[in-house]
Amino acid sequence: MKPSGMRRHWAVVAFLILTMGLQSCAPTKLPLNTSVPAMKVRKFPVSAAVVIPETVRNGVSTYDVSCAGNYEIPIGAELEAGIGETLSPIFDTVDVVTDKGLAVGHYDVVVEPKPLQLTTDGHCLSRRFLYLLGPFYIFTNPTDSFDATAEVPVTVMDRQGQTILTDTFKSKTHNKDALFQTAADKDSAVRIVLREAVIDALQQLSRGLANSPQMVSYARTAPKRPADRAQASVVRTERSxxxxxxxxxxxxxxxxxxxxxxxxxxxxxxxxxxxxxxxxxxxxxxxxxxxxxxxxxxxxxxxxxxxxxxxxxxxxxxxxxxxxxxxxxxxxxxxxxxxxxxxxxxxxxxxxxxxxxxxxxxxxxxxxxxxxxxxxxxxxxxxxxxxxxxxxxxxxxxxxxxxxxxxxxxxxxxxxxxxxxxxxxxxxxxxxxxxxxxxxxxxxxxxxxxxxxxxxxxxxxxxxxxxxxxxxxxxxxxxxxxxxxxxxxxxxxxxxxxxxxxxxxxxxxx
The missing domain is CATH 3.40.50.1460 (Rossmann fold)
Structure with a gap:
């Protein structure tokens, strides 16, 4: 084979290897299927709209988790799925809408969440230390461990669009072990720990708003009027x-x-x-x-x-x-x-x-x-x-x-x-x-x-x-x-x- 042919041959091989490597590094799509159990909290006799614009609803974030891999999380879809269920026990009605301009003036309360903020990582040290056991290692069942936290920044406004409160509601750190060392079990552990963190943060939001002195004061004095849904581009209505x-x-x-x-x-x-x-x-x-x-x-x-x-x-x-x-x-x-x-x-x-x-x-x-x-x-x-x-x-x-x-x-x-x-x-x-x-x-x-x-x-x-x-x-x-x-x-x-x-x-x- 001529040198020029050899170069083309190896160039093709290198390209194929690079392409395969890039494909193998593609993040795994990991929907969390967030669903928040109803909680017994204070209920305000007011209507509420949750504003989730299309840019937030379609939001996706990628996370590189040690011991597991890259994951693509649809954080916008998870937020939309969970926040309506979170707020439905607190307010008479909760509509998820896409436009803040149409929500203000048509609902007693307007809730505007920012995108979910997640952190997650894996810990492989448990397995590495077990190698010190030498031949006794075969009698152990080493597992990788994963942890995660979640935060939900939220602004709550009155019917006129004036801010009632702004706060960030945070979960505790959640942890989950992978039962086995397969990719499927690691994916499952990452999904579970992230979902638990998201649910925890949303439940903190529910408790925080229900117990907020600003919300209690506003709900007591605000004139109650039915939600004007005809004007508000409703995505869905949540009821508990x-x-x-x-x-x-x-x-x-x-x-x-x-x-x-x-x-x-x-x-x-x-x-x-x-x-x-x-x-x-x-x-x-x-x-x-x-x-x-x-x-x-x-x-x-x-x-x-x-x-x-x-x-x-x-x-x-x-x-x-x-x-x-x-x-x-x-x-x-x-x-x-x-x-x-x-x-x-x-x-x-x-x-x-x-x-x-x-x-x-x-x-x-x-x-x-x-x-x-x-x-x-x-x-x-x-x-x-x-x-x-x-x-x-x-x-x-x-x-x-x-x-x-x-x-x-x-x-x-x-x-x-x-x-x-x-x-x-x-x-x-x-x-x-x-x-x-x-x-x-x-x-x-x-x-x-x-x-x-x-x-x-x-x-x-x-x-x-x-x-x-x-x-x-x-x-x-x-x-x-x-x-x-x-x-x-x-x-x-x-x-x-x-x-x-x-x-x-x-x-x-x-």
Whole structure:
């Protein structure tokens, strides 16, 4: 080979190596899925707008975390997701808007947060010191540790735009160990510690405003007028619900519990929104991780655009099989649209990118869901569906021109002794939204039961049959009273598993 050819050859090789290196250094996208549990705080009888301009909403920051890697955090989306939930217990109404100019003069209180400020790092020293143990090192389980803090700078103004207070609300330092040395476990630990820091800072904001002498004085003297939403480019309205306040129980995480939580409120195909579906999912995750003993790293939450068909396939058909064993307990929760196939009369979950006209290629069949779950070696599997599949409205859609029909949600898989399904309604009915409680009607009473209402014998434990006995009549009663329709939740499973029972809550600990 001629020298010039050699130079070109090595130049190409160098370019490829450099390109591969740059690709390997690309930051990992790490959404935190921030959701702030409702808190018992002072409530001011005033309307509030949270101003989050597009530049803040779309904000992204990159963090280089020792022992883990580079992460791209959508700090604007996390702020928007959490701050409405943070402030809803404090004010009568909270609207998230994009324009300060339109908010001032139309709301009693205008809250203007600055972008989230996060700090995070990893610590590998724990493993390095263990090398001093020599051959005894093989008997240890070294772990990398990660910590994080968060700050939320906020300015609060009155209706005229005059400053009431300006402050920065800070979290404490949160810490999390990676269970193993895999990249996935490190990613999970970084996500958890950052999310805990963000939630902590937002809760400090909630307490700070509720206890602020300036806010107390202003709320006492300010003339109360309804929010003028027609002028204010509202992104969304946040309201809290009584079930958003979790029961105060100390439950030890159980490593054998796994969950996939799906909430789809907005759809790419401009389908009718499923009101409060994402809120259903966020609060369900809080109950699982804070009350029912599901380890945070064992719970996957996907909402809206993060719940495409490929995401459902990834987590149900790959993530779960890679983790579940014969001692595992698995829960699948879905809040969103269902749809019937008029040709086959099969029921489908509708992913974020689903299209009722092309369900065969864009939907996720219930049959496929049941068959995939049946392959898991798990001890028990619970599927909870706050959806309906008749195509008659509510949390159900159907292809244009097709007529509603009755779809069977049963499957031969359910005759086994490991899979049980709890649905929001029967096959011919619709599932309603409980607007007054900011949840799906079925999900509201499901959470209300876990909050303690289903523990009728007061023994500190709630199993699936006990929860169903509470949820079914409550949903029927409210659906008939508020919406003049029939909605009867269904519990589908073999007599063996229903007799054996599926334990959900044990306040005495595992």
């Amino acid at each position: 619900s009584d079930v958003d306040i979790l029961p105060q129980v100390a439950v030890k995480p159980q490593k054998t519990r796994f969950a996939v939580i799906i909430g789809i409120e907005q759809y790419r195909q401009n389908l009718p929104p499923v009101e409060f579906a994402s809120h259903d999912a966020y609060i369900m995750r809080e109950y699982l991780t804070k009350t029912l003993g599901y380890p945070d790293e064992n719970v996957v939450l996907v909402v809206n655009e993060r719940a495409a068909k490929s995401d459902l396939e990834k987590y149900i058909e790959r993530w779960l099989p890679n983790r579940v064993d014969k001692d595992s307990s698995v829960l699948i929760y879905y809040s969103g649209h269902g749809a019937p196939n008029p040709t086959t009369q099969e029921g489908f979950l509708v992913p974020y990118d689903g299209d009722p006209t092309f369900l065969e290629i864009t939907g996720y069949p219930l049959k496929r869901l049941y068959e995939q779950l049946a392959k898991l070696p798990a001890r028990e599997i619970l599927v909870v569906l706050d959806s309906c599949f008749s195509g008659s409205g509510g949390r159900s859609v159907i292809a244009k021109g097709a007529r509603p029909l009755v779809v069977s949600m049963e499957n031969p898989v359910l005759t086994g002794d490991r899979v049980v399904v709890l649905t929001a309604s029967s096959a011919s009915q619709i599932s309603s939204t409980y607007d007054q409680k900011s949840h799906g009607l079925f999900t509201y009473f499901f959470l209300k039961g876990l909050q303690g209402a289903a523990d009728t014998n007061k023994d500190g434990t709630i199993d699936l049959s006990e929860l169903y006995a509470y949820v079914k009549p409550e949903v029927e009663r409210v659906a008939r009273r508020e919406y003049n329709n029939d909605q009867v939740p269904q519990l589908i499973g073999s007599p063996e598993i229903l007799k054996r029972g599926v334990q959900l809550l044990d306040r005495g600990g595992p």
